[in-house]
Amino acid sequence: MHDMADGNGPVDSEDLDALPPIESELEPGEPQDPPLPDLQIPEPGRTLSAVSIRVGPDADFVDLLVRLREAGADVVSVNSFPATRGEANVDRVLDVEFRDLDGTIAAAAVRDAPGVVVAEARATLGQIFGKRVIIIGGGAQVAQVSLGAVSESDRHNLRGERISVDTIALVGEKNIANTVRAVADLPRAHILVLAGSIMGGEITEAVKEIQAAGIPVISLNQVGSVVEVADLVVTDPVQAGTMAVMAIADTARFSLDRARGRRF
Amino acid sequence: MHDMADGNGPVDSEDLDALPPIESELEPGEPQDPPLPDLQIPEPGRTLSAVSIRVGPDADFVDLLVRLREAGADVVSVNSFPATRGEANVDRVLDVEFRDLDGTIAAAAVRDAPGVVVAEARATLGQIFGKRVIIIGGGAQVAQVSLGAVSESDRHNLRGERISVDTIALVGEKNIANTVRAVADLPRAHILVLAGSIMGGEITEAVKEIQAAGIPVISLNQVGSVVEVADLVVTDPVQAGTMAVMAIADTARFSLDRARGRRF
Numbered sequence: 001m002h003d004m005a006d007g008n009g010p011v012d013s014e015d016l017d018a019l020p021p022i023e024s025e026l027e028p029g030e031p032q033d034p035p036l037p038d039l040q041i042p043e044p045g046r047t048l049s050a051v052s053i054r055v056g057p058d059a060d061f062v063d064l065l066v067r068l069r070e071a072g073a074d075v076v077s078v079n080s081f082p083a084t085r086g087e088a089n090v091d092r093v094l095d096v097e098f099r100d101l102d103g104t105i106a107a108a109a110v111r112d113a114p115g116v117v118v119a120e121a122r123a124t125l126g127q128i129f130g131k132r133v134i135i136i137g138g139g140a141q142v143a144q145v146s147l148g149a150v151s152e153s154d155r156h157n158l159r160g161e162r163i164s165v166d167t168i169a170l171v172g173e174k175n176i177a178n179t180v181r182a183v184a185d186l187p188r189a190h191i192l193v194l195a196g197s198i199m200g201g202e203i204t205e206a207v208k209e210i211q212a213a214g215i216p217v218i219s220l221n222q223v224g225s226v227v228e229v230a231d232l233v234v235t236d237p238v239q240a241g242t243m244a245v246m247a248i249a250d251t252a253r254f255s256l257d258r259a260r261g262r263r264f
Numbered sequence: 265m266h267d268m269a270d271g272n273g274p275v276d277s278e279d280l281d282a283l284p285p286i287e288s289e290l291e292p293g294e295p296q297d298p299p300l301p302d303l304q305i306p307e308p309g310r311t312l313s314a315v316s317i318r319v320g321p322d323a324d325f326v327d328l329l330v331r332l333r334e335a336g337a338d339v340v341s342v343n344s345f346p347a348t349r350g351e352a353n354v355d356r357v358l359d360v361e362f363r364d365l366d367g368t369i370a371a372a373a374v375r376d377a378p379g380v381v382v383a384e385a386r387a388t389l390g391q392i393f394g395k396r397v398i399i400i401g402g403g404a405q406v407a408q409v410s411l412g413a414v415s416e417s418d419r420h421n422l423r424g425e426r427i428s429v430d431t432i433a434l435v436g437e438k439n440i441a442n443t444v445r446a447v448a449d450l451p452r453a454h455i456l457v458l459a460g461s462i463m464g465g466e467i468t469e470a471v472k473e474i475q476a477a478g479i480p481v482i483s484l485n486q487v488g489s490v491v492e493v494a495d496l497v498v499t500d501p502v503q504a505g506t507m508a509v510m511a512i513a514d515t516a517r518f519s520l521d522r523a524r525g526r527r528f
Contacts, residue, residue, distance in 0.1 A: 037346040052449065061339060065326055075325060078342040079451050082301040084478035095449050128446040129432055139418030146414060146431070147407040154403030154433035166430040167410070168393055169418035182392040185316065185359050187343050214348035 023252040033257050035248075036190050036214050039076040040097060040126040049103035050122040051096050051110065056089040059115025064094065071109035073098035077125075077187065090117050097124045125187070130162025132188045133244045136179055137195030139169040141220060141237055145195040148241025156249040163245055173201050180206035184213040190248040193218045193240055200224030216256050218244050221263060231256050233263040290517040297521050299512075300454050300478045303340040304361060304390040313367035314386040315360050315374065320353040323379025328358065335373035337362035341389075341451065354381050361388045389451070394426025396452045397508045400443055401459030403433040405484060405501055409459040412505025420513040427509055437465050444470035448477040454512040457482045457504055464488030480520050482508050485527060495520050497527040 042048050053064060065075060077097040083090040098106065103121025111119045133153070135145045146167050153163040166189075170176050176196070180203060183189050192215055194207070204225045207217050211231070218240050219230035227233045232247075234240035243264075246254035290296065306312050317328060329339060341361040347354040362370065367385025375383045397417070399409045410431050417427040430453075434440050440460070444467060447453050456479055458471070468489045471481050475495070482504050483494035491497045496511075498504035507528075510518035 037348065039344055039346060050449075062326060062329055062333065065329065069326065075342075076344045078339075079449070080303055080340045082303060084301065085476055122449065123442065123446060125446065125450065128443050129450070132430075139415045142418075143411040143414040146410045146429075150407040150410060150431055150433050151403045154406075154435075157433055158435055162432070164430060164432040165410075166396075166428060167414055168426070168428040169414050169421055171418075171422055178387065179392050182387060182389065185314075185343070185386065186389065186393070212349055 023246065023254070032253060033247075033255050038126075038131075038188060038190070039099065040124065040187050041131060042124075042127055046099060047102060048097070048099050048124050048126065049101060049106060050098070050124040051103055051106045052118075052120055052122045053094045053096065053110055053116055054083065054087060054090045054118040055092050055094060055115045056117060057091055057115065059092070059113065061094065064110050064113055064116070065096070067110050067113055068096060068098060068101070068106055071101055071106060073101040073106055087117065095122065097126070128162065129164045130188065131164070131190040131248050132186065133163065133165045133191055133193065133241070133248065134183050134186065134189050135165065135167040135193045135195050135241070136170060136176060136183075137199075137220070138171070138197065141195035141197070142167050142169050144237035145193050145220070145241040145244075148238035149193070149245050150241070152242040152245035156245060156251050159251045161249060161251055163249060165241070165245075173199075173203055177202035177206040181209055183215060184210045189215060191216050191218065191244050193220075193244050194226055194230070195220055195237060195240070196222055198223040199226040204229055216247060218247075227263075231260050235264060239264065290519055290522070296517060297511075297519050302390075302395075302452060302454070303363065304388065304451050305395060306388075306391055310363060311366060312361070312363050312388050312390065313365060313370060314362070314388040315367055315370045316382075316384055316386045317358045317360065317374055317380055318347065318351060318354045318382040319356050319358060319379045320381060321355055321379065323356070323377065325358065328374050328377055328380070329360070331374050331377055332360060332362060332365070332370055335365055335370060337365040337370055351381065359386065361390075392426065393428045394452070395428070395454040395512050396450065397427065397429045397455055397457065397505070397512065398447050398450065398453050399429065399431040399457045399459050399505070400434060400440060400447075401463075401484075402435070402461065405459035405461070406431050406433050408501035409457050409484070409505040409508075412502035413457070413509050414505070416506040416509040420509060420515050423515045425513055425515055427513060429505070429509075437467055441466035441470040445473055447479060448474045453479060455480050455482065455508050457484075457508045458490055458494070459484055459501060459504070460486055460490075462487040463490040468493055480511065482511075491527075495524050499528060503528065
């Protein structure tokens with residue numbers, strides 16, 4: 001994974017016979033929508049790295065973070081897992097992602113800390129899985145939006161991007177509203193598609209809240225007030241998924257700002 | 265979201281007219297496969313909570329974690345976001361998930377810390393998005409596996425579970441192998457489906473590594489050595505997605521152990 005350590009994401013040159021073309025809705029030179037700022041997505045010229053630390057009971061979570069910080073890391077994410085590999089003296093795995101420090105240096109900075117059994121540099125989840133399209137709604141429609149989004153993301157990932165398509169099938173106004181709100185807390189979520197047939201009430205309020213946090217929302221054309229607040233309303237679920245990917249792809253020139261409020 | 269604060273996940277009783285039936289492959293009373301241990305998935309009888317902390321430049325990341333720990337929290341996840349709501353004096357948002365402490369008490373424990381503008385209890389991502397099925401491969405096949413998995417997860421989520429279906433479409437042995445390895449670092453990932461037509465070599469090594477970490481792997485029937493190591497090989501992509509969900513659902517009695525090595 002060391003080819004990803006520059007934070008610019010991997011490009012598999014075997015699969016790129018030509019320069020990546022840009023899909024265009026905008027005129028050349030016309031500014032695109034500014035991307036959602038995201039500490040966990042690679043940026044050119046900025047180091048983004050991760051370290052996986054396998055620890056025993058003597059390890060001090062906070063001590064490890066202090067050591068990383070003293071080495072220069074700006075920690076952006078921590079995830080803790082139970083040890084499942086059966087390694088001696090390991091009961092937890094801590095994955096820490098940070099900016100401004102190389103992963104190999106970070107691993108060396110924590111390797112001698114009490115309780116640390118193994119510390120090694122890793123690619124970050126943002127380098128591997130990239131920006132996320134989130135699809136919420138009913139099973140049949142989520143599946144069709146996902147089909148469009150997965151197919152379109154394939155085309156962009158072939159050109160060196162990393163876009164993943166993540167879904168949850170749910171029922172009930174309150175359940176869906178709570179889930180929409182939680183999209184703002186979901187790492188690397190850059191756009192939401194609401195794949196339902198009737199969504200309004202508390203869901204509409206939740207949509208406004210996540211739009212205020214910078215996450216655009218595409219809605220299928222449907223009954224309920226959600227279509228009145230969505231950034232874009234699309235009738236065909238496959239096209240809704242496709243447009244969601246185009247809206248966040250660096251290799252597409254599709255402006256939600258220019259399409260905002262239109263129905264397709 | 266307070267109805268989720270007991271860590272048992274939400275049940276929308278409006279949509280449940282009957283007791284949830286259990287889908288069965290096993291005989292009644294026959295033990296199921298043990299679930300993958302996961303600190304971020306709700307467990308009956310164990311408190312799992314989150315706090316969202318919106319902070320300014322004076323806030324000290326480590327100080328906040330120390331305060332939470334002193335209040336009794338076992339921190340299992342931290343995610344940091346740039347502030348995007350335009351609130352005065354807020355430049356970052358820290359979402360912290362922990363066990364053994366109520367979210368409201370946790371919010372009170374950090375509210376007076378330097379730099380903290382707002383601290384509020386939240387549902388955890390595990391309570392909202394639950395266990396994750398991960399699908400990796402080529403766009404056309406990822407989309408079909410996703411269709412099966414989303415449709416099947418819908419049936420289980422209707423009965424109170426939370427299972428989400430997350431995908432990435434990729435090409436290239438090295439890219440895919442690195443991504444398979446990273447599934448072990450992905451929070452709440454409980455099963456992987458490889459949706460391709462030719463996968464082997466380094467991908468097969470990566471599959472063995474994540475199996476050793478406790479994550480089962482279903483492979484489409486395909487060219488390459490991946491099918492020799494997969495826990496299950498399935499020809500129909502829709503069925504592969506369906507089986508992946510059944511294998512991790514609490515409301516299904518489907519044992520990968522009993523099916524291991526078989527081809528469908």
